[in-house]
Structure formats: structure tokens, C-alpha cells
Amino acid sequence: MVTTLYYFAGTGNSLACAxxxxxxxxxxxxxxxxxxxxxxxxxxxxxxxGIACPVHFYTLPVLVREFIPRLDLSGVKHAFLVATMGGFPGLAIAHGGELFKKAGGELHAGFTVRMFANYIAEYNVRGERSIRAMKARTELRVAQIVRIVQAGERHLERGGPFDRLLGRAVFALLGRKFVETARTRDQRFTVDPSCVHCGTCAHVCPVENIRMADKSPQWLGHCEQCFACIHFCPVAAIQVQGKPTRMRGRYQHPDVRADDIAGQRRVS
Ligand SMILES: Cc1cc2nc3c(=O)[nH]c(=O)nc-3n(C[C@H](O)[C@H](O)[C@H](O)COP(=O)(O)O)c2cc1C
Ligand code: SF4
Ligand code: SF4
Known part of the structure; x- marks a missing residue:
């Protein structure tokens, strides 16, 4: 059976999986x-x-939440979702199921893959050793996922009753608000004087949400919160206002380049 695998990635984890x-x-x-x-x-x-994308704010990214219901699934026999994440998927798989229903289809298999957590607004992203461990873990996990998909099994990783309860509580308390404000959360991004005006941030943005004005980035308010601009800046000049992001390191998946992230703007 031939597969179409749609993907979205900010720092490359979901693209590496895809x-x-x-x-x-x-x-x-x-x-x-x-x-x-x-x-x-x-x-x-x-x-x-298939869909491969990160978990954002305990659910799927807004771009993906809006994408799945626009799919015409009339010829589809099997649908799967691979959500990469830092450790807490929340309602990502459950929401994936609801979105496939909205599109008139069914999600047969939904997987979470723990990878390097890139949400620099809340934590440090340093750690060479854990990046190496992640690569080895991902290979094994992808092999497992493919076995299940190939067998056409129903397999939805929504967690146990406690995980689902916690997922619902955290999404209700925090996730929903994040989702509603995601596109304009770029208002919190600032640029240090250390900016070398290279334009990499504007180049990588998968949705053209950055314009260079007077050689510095300006965000345009239709952000997908992928954090590519922050992580790919070669001098770590982009910060999240009110957060100590200057100190927190930067992360890119070792097998993914800036051009790969930028390349999401066009059909490959
Ligand atoms: C805006 C944002 C929100 C995130 N929210 C979550 C989350 O709720 N749970 C989680 O486990 N990881 C979360 N993460 C971490 C990413 O899901 C994880 O690092 C993912 O593998 C990144 O994939 P990518 O490199 O393809 O963008 C978040 C990352 C970002 C940028
Ligand atoms: S502005 Fe930055 S965080 Fe927002 S979509 Fe573009 S690259 Fe991603
Ligand atoms: S990537 Fe960094 S250094 Fe380059 S223009 Fe953007 S903020 Fe400035």
C-alpha cells in the first residue's frame, strides 16, 4: 500500500521521524x-x-489542527499519526482522533515518540548525550510503529485513565489558552543587539511569518510557534520575553538543516 505522509517540524524531530x-x-x-x-x-x-508533527501545548499544533479536517479521506483505508514530544503528550492523540472524525474518516493508529524537548520558553535545551540517546531510541521506536502500521492494527496511544485525566486537566487549564493565542504569541519574541542581520530566522520560518526590516526580524502575527527561528539563529539572538532563554542553549535535530525546515513552504 502506498502512503502519503504529511509532516510539520520546527527543530527537525518530526521531519527526522517522517x-x-x-x-x-x-x-x-x-x-x-x-x-x-x-x-x-x-x-x-x-x-x-500519515501525519508526523510535534506536540504543542498538550495537543497538536494549530497548523495541524486546522489541516486534518480539510483532508478528503474518501479513498483512505488506514490513517496514522506520529506525534513527537518532550515527555507529556496531553491530548494530542485523542484530539487527532477527533480531527480525523471531523474530516469524515477515522484515525486507526496514533503514536507518541519522546524526543528532545525544544520548548526553550520553559526549560534548558542543552545535552549532547541525550541527543545521541534520542537518535538510537527513535530508530527502535520507528521500527515498532511501522510494524503496527503495516499490519493495519488499531493502536491509539492515549495513555491510561490517569494520563487521560491529567491530559484533560492540563489542556483545560493551560493548553486551550495557548492554542487560542498561538498565532500572536510571536509578540513575545525579542532580538538582542548581538543579531548579525543574517536573515536565517526569516529564511527558516515555514510559514513566512518573519520580515526583515532594517536588517532585523519583524514578526507578523501568524506564527505557528514552531520555534525554528529561535533555535536556528546562529548567535542565539532571539529570546522569549520574560524568560531566561539567553542561558538555555539552542537545539536542532542533528540530521536536519535550516534548508529542510525552510523547504516546508513548498511541495517537495
Ligand atoms: C510551542 C511548543 C509547545 C510544546 N508543547 C509540548 C507539550 O505540551 N508536551 C510535550 O511533551 N512537548 C512539547 N513541546 C516539545 C516538542 O513537542 C518536541 O520537542 C518535539 O519533538 C519538537 O518537534 P519538531 O522538532 O519537529 O518541531 C513543545 C514545543 C513547542 C515549541
Ligand atoms: S515566526 Fe518563528 S516560531 Fe513562528 S512560525 Fe516562524 S519560525 Fe516558527
Ligand atoms: S537569525 Fe539571528 S542573527 Fe540572523 S537576522 Fe535573525 S535574529 Fe539576527
Whole structure:
């Protein structure tokens, strides 16, 4: 069965996963979700469809939440979701299921993959050793995922009753508000005088939310909160206002380049 695998990534984890899947699964077209953000209806051309993306704010990123219901799933026999995350997926898989229903289809399998956590607004992102460990862990996890997908099994990793209760509470308390304000949360991004005016931040942004004005970045208020601009700045000049992000290191998946993140703007 041929697969269309739609993906979205900020620091590359979800793209690295998306790239690893076809090695095991066979014929798969990788399509960036950001390249389809203007399309009203997207016909899935294959019998198997997958989504690979990060967990944002205990759910799926806003871009993905808006994307799934626009899929025409009439020819699809199997749908799966791979959500990469730092350790707490919240309601990501449950929401994925609801979004596939909205599109008139069904999510058969939903997986969470713990990778390097990139939410620099809340924690440090240093750690060479854990990046190496993550790569080894991801390989094993992708092999497991592909086995389940290939067998066409139903397998939804929504957690046990306690996880689901906690997920609902955290989403209700924090996640929902984050989701509602996500696009304009770029108002919190600031630029240090150390900026070398290279334009990398504008280049990587998968949704063209940065304009260079007087050689410095200006955010345009339709942000997807992927944090690519922050992590790919070569001199760590972009900060999150009110947070000690200057001290917290920066992260990019070791196999993903700035051009790969930027490349999400076009169909590959
Ligand atoms: C805005 C934002 C919100 C995040 N929220 C969560 C979260 O709720 N739970 C979690 O486990 N990780 C969270 N993360 C961490 C990412 O899900 C994780 O690092 C992911 O693998 C990044 O994938 P990417 O490199 O493809 O963007 C968040 C990251 C960002 C940037
Ligand atoms: S402005 Fe930065 S955080 Fe927002 S979508 Fe663009 S690269 Fe991602
Ligand atoms: S990537 Fe960093 S150094 Fe380059 S223009 Fe943007 S903020 Fe300035």
C-alpha cells in the first residue's frame, strides 16, 4: 500500500521521524503541511495516510489542527499519526482522533515518540548525550510503529485513565489558552543587539511569518510557534520575553538543516 505522509517540524524531530518511516514502510510520499496551508480541500491520493508533527501545548499544533479536517479521506483505508514530544503528550492523540472524525474518516493508529524537548520558553535545551540517546531510541521506536502500521492494527496511544485525566486537566487549564493565542504569541519574541542581520530566522520560518526590516526580524502575527527561528539563529539572538532563554542553549535535530525546515513552504 502506498502512503502519503504529511509532516510539520520546527527543530527537525518530526521531519527526522517522517524520513525514517519510509525506509521501513516502503513507497511513501512526504508532503509538508505548511505547503498546503492555503488549500481549502486536500484529496489524499493514497490508501494509507500519515501525519508526523510535534506536540504543542498538550495537543497538536494549530497548523495541524486546522489541516486534518480539510483532508478528503474518501479513498483512505488506514490513517496514522506520529506525534513527537518532550515527555507529556496531553491530548494530542485523542484530539487527532477527533480531527480525523471531523474530516469524515477515522484515525486507526496514533503514536507518541519522546524526543528532545525544544520548548526553550520553559526549560534548558542543552545535552549532547541525550541527543545521541534520542537518535538510537527513535530508530527502535520507528521500527515498532511501522510494524503496527503495516499490519493495519488499531493502536491509539492515549495513555491510561490517569494520563487521560491529567491530559484533560492540563489542556483545560493551560493548553486551550495557548492554542487560542498561538498565532500572536510571536509578540513575545525579542532580538538582542548581538543579531548579525543574517536573515536565517526569516529564511527558516515555514510559514513566512518573519520580515526583515532594517536588517532585523519583524514578526507578523501568524506564527505557528514552531520555534525554528529561535533555535536556528546562529548567535542565539532571539529570546522569549520574560524568560531566561539567553542561558538555555539552542537545539536542532542533528540530521536536519535550516534548508529542510525552510523547504516546508513548498511541495517537495
Ligand atoms: C510551542 C511548543 C509547545 C510544546 N508543547 C509540548 C507539550 O505540551 N508536551 C510535550 O511533551 N512537548 C512539547 N513541546 C516539545 C516538542 O513537542 C518536541 O520537542 C518535539 O519533538 C519538537 O518537534 P519538531 O522538532 O519537529 O518541531 C513543545 C514545543 C513547542 C515549541
Ligand atoms: S515566526 Fe518563528 S516560531 Fe513562528 S512560525 Fe516562524 S519560525 Fe516558527
Ligand atoms: S537569525 Fe539571528 S542573527 Fe540572523 S537576522 Fe535573525 S535574529 Fe539576527
Amino acid at each position: 524520513r525514517a518511516i519510509p525506509k521501513e514502510l516502503g513507497e511513501t510520499d512526504l508532503v509538508p503541511i505548511a505547503s498546503l496551508r492555503e488549500e481549502k480541500r486536500i484529496r489524499v491520493p493514497t490508501e494509507r495516510v
